[in-house]
Amino acid sequence: MGSLPFFLPFAELEVGQHLYWQLGNLRIHGQVFMTSWIVIGALLVFVIAGTKKMERDPRGLQNLLEFLWDYIRDLARTQIGEKVYRDWMPFIGTLFLFIFVSNWGGALVPWRLIHLPSGELGAPTADINTTVALALLVSLSYFYAGLSNKGLRYFEYYVHPTPIMLPFKIVEDFTKPLSLSFRLFGNILADELVVAVLVFLVPLVLPVPVMFLGLFTSAIQALIFATLAAYYIGEAVEEHH
């Protein structure tokens, strides 16, 4: 370092720095809560503004919201099936919109302008706690969907083609939330990290295509999460004969 003719700042990039808030015995990640609230608030404003003055001629925000509604309806209907998809559309839509807006918000809003005492603001979905919570909600949902639709006959699903499947299906109940949460968390965190590292190495131009790629993958991740959630629910309510 001393041999260098000018002072070069070392790239400093750390993962796992959080702004802790103490809540009873819990230490919660404050920066995740802040961005989540912002995302939820933005979604609420967006939805309320778009549905406040509904007209027959869909214009602007109302048109966009109806388009999203159509999209989510088609997704839920193809995965869950005609019979019960209406019950689960709000859940699937919430998952999709929350994850999508979180991912894009994390990638597009210049969060780093705001400096925190510790950690930094970013997509809520880049924190494993958020994605695990979402994935566990999906688990609860598909159990509830199966049990409420078929009662105890839901457990036929575990031995469905043959009883040999039983251990695999039981393992699946654990791997489903695991894969859901890790896939989303890993993708979003990796996007953020890649961009952050590139910005340190080549501050201009080069991060731009990677950022576009990040936008693309994070949109895909939202779609994958919502589709898989709907698929698991559909699998639980499916009638096999």
Add this chain to the structure above:
Amino acid sequence: MTSMMLATEGFGLNLDLFETNILNLAVVIFGLYKFLPGFLGSMLERRRSAILSDLKDAEERLLEAERSLSIAKEELASAEEKASQIRKDCKTRAEAIRLETEKRTVEEMARIKQGAASDLNAEASRVSAQLRREAALLAIDKALATLPGKLDKGAQEKYLSQTIKNMGTD
């Protein structure tokens, strides 16, 4: 670096151009701003025009349906009028037929009664005529039977003279 050192105290603004990646973000946001409205906007516009044309179609169909409904209502009203007319005609005809039949029946009954009475009279006169004839035949038979015993010369003369006498008084 200095901004970092200052900001570690608490919340604050970080205005370092490179550290905050603000330039790249501006490029990305500008690119989205250029690209998204074109893509999304045309999609939304297509959707809107499809919905509007659907609505227009539906309204036209509604108008058409209302028109045919009013036509059908008119037809129904005229048909009902016709039906009531027919019903009224039927009633008057039925009444006329009833009266006619009644009259005919009464006449028929009278005719039958009369026929029966005349039949009875004819029969009675026929029977009494027959009885009379039979009585006469019986009387003649009796007279013929008693005649040979009673009729002799004297009696015949007496009878003849008496008859001649009677002829004069008649």
